[in-house]
Amino acid sequence: MTLRLASGVHAVQVGSDLVFLNPRQDAYFCLPLEPGAVDLAGDWLDAHLPGLADALCASGLAAPASDAAQPASGPPPVPARTARRLIEDQIGAIDRRPRARHLRALAIAALAARRGRDRAIPDLVDFDARPAEAEPSARLLADLTVYRRLTPWLPLDGLCLFRSHMLLRYLNALGHGARWVFGVRTWPFRAHCWLQVGDVALDDEAERLSAYAPIMAV
Secondary structure, eight states, rough: OOOEEOOOHHHHHHHEEOOOOOOOEEEEEEOOTTTSSSSEEEEEEOOOTTTTHHHHHHHHHHOOTTTTOOOOOOOOOOOOEHHHHHHHTTTGSSOOOHHHHHHHHHHHHHHHHTTTTTTTTTSSOOOOOOOOOOOOOOOHHHHHHHHHHHGGGOOOOOOOHHHHHOOOOOOOHOOOOOOEEEEEEEETTTTEEEEEEEESSSSOOOHHTTEEEEEEEO
């Protein structure tokens, strides 16, 4: 039976496992399945296991798909490159000096991150973010370098959700856009998030992120 993910629900297939994310409930749900039990493409789902489609509909995770519905595109692929390495390759050409605009952007970001520390994902992403760029510009890499120089001195720390939120607000304040990507892995189950421009990870290593399957991007 062909289904479509419920409004606001995201999913990704990791091997034969099916992982759901409902940001409104700030909850992940992992469904271990036999190989071939389900096929996922965008937000369309074909359930081949008897009773699975009814169970997913009853749980509110999916609904019967209409013939007119078109599958939505999913999140971007896992990054293949890392901003740290791009910066290292261009270090002699990058201006690493903090300017007044960097300090203003950092203050905006730190305040937004502090206010959002205990908020759920929908509340964190509910702001007028700038569209993501297709490729990291030299200016973005320079501003990112300054951010990395300044943040170790801040009395702030947190998990990936806090760190990515703060960096995104900093970049937005300086006129840059990036995608905020959420990913999962199974056995053991773990959730993670990072910022991405094109195929470049801004706040993590591409090699580490290869263990995660993107489930949602904003």
